[in-house]
Amino acid sequence: MKQIQMTQNPSFSLISTNKIIQMSDVSTSYDSKNFALEKINLSIDRGTNYAIVGQSGSGKSTLLKLMNGMMVPSSGVIKIDYTTPDMNNKKFKKMMHTIGYIPQSLGLVKNITVLDNILIGSLPRLNKIQSFLKKFPEHEIIEAKRIISLVGLTGKENRKTYMLSGGEKRRVAIARALMQKPTILLADEIVSELDHVTAKEIMDLVADAQKQMNLTAIMVHHDMQLALEYANRVAVIKEGHKILEIGVEGDTIVDFQTGDMTTEEIMEMYDDDTKK
Template identity: 85%
Template structure:
């Protein structure tokens, strides 16, 4: 049998995976007794929009915390570009700046200006002295102003965060995350409590940024109709378990993981949400 010999110096500098996030049989618990999530399997393609939908307390936010290393699984494995997300993992620490995370609370500094809040996204690129005194180079300030324009906040860069409307605060939170120059954007209920029009403005903003920067966006929602409108795939979480994964192709809802649900139940779930 003829054997193929590898050259000592192959012409490859790295391996890229299409699946930027992979979760295999993941379970996790806050109290070591009851699982907040159980036997979760999720695979997310690079450059896509993936939504996680479910009721309050279903485990949606916990999924994002697992992806950004704030929690580690009790069982199973998670890989973000071949690296396990764990803040104690040196390899993951080096790539943490590439994951933009927007919590439900948004995490803005209320008494700081729009520009100051957005510049916080550049902190990982500063040296120790610059970081200590928040001295941002001119090119970082120019980049922040460019992003301010992209998110529709031109003219409000010197306004304090507490003076902004709900939609404007979300634009600042998105801009701060984009300032990190991320490859992954995690957003937890970013359009909750917003009206129909403002919700879609924010979702359009993220969709535009995703295409412009080739981002992988993972977003938590309550509204399955809104999720299907923007996401390539939608995972439905119920009581800590992934019960369904669907997407839209043309005028058809495509079922990627049926679980125990039939066609009528899936359509009813979508219809119920569209009535809200």
């Protein structure tokens, strides 16, 4: 049986260049009546793999939307690389391309090729005419083919995306995000509905890319076991509240945030997800 150790929660007020994402008392609502997220505090180190785990409707996807500026909080402060994520913030708009976002739907264009889908990630670097005509420079095409090899899709660059398997489509979505040359990768349930072997392959791919490109990867999961296996830290979200933040050090689950859950409840959650 793994044991829970308690460590002191670091102060949010201490500013460090190592922190790429910081949230302080962040709350948000879709209807101005009920909170989708309430009083969220997060501090994510640059270049790490961070997972967000919780049941459907707990607020996990909303958390990612706050990070990429698709939503703004009702209250509290968010800083992404010390910039407020807001589509109306000119400074943030200039850095948006550094945030690779993979939604649950993947957002792929089904009737175009793998290569063309991936090249979409380079659009922010093109001038207006190139972008409008989708005239990609040769060096961008070469880079896209390099990334195709990196994600294991060599030989499928000219295949229409709708012809691919579920795992292959996820590889295309990852490749398109990597084509942006991001510093942050946000992925929402990217391995949901995949069998265990394929899910592991996709997670290995993200882990390799994260290390090679020094990415900060933030991934939403249902599977606690998978999250603990790959992430440096795991935030547990329940009914809009961050109730726990845990990680694995050797054979020990370490609690970085004192919550209301007991050791037995945490382990029961872990064991339940292992059986799924």
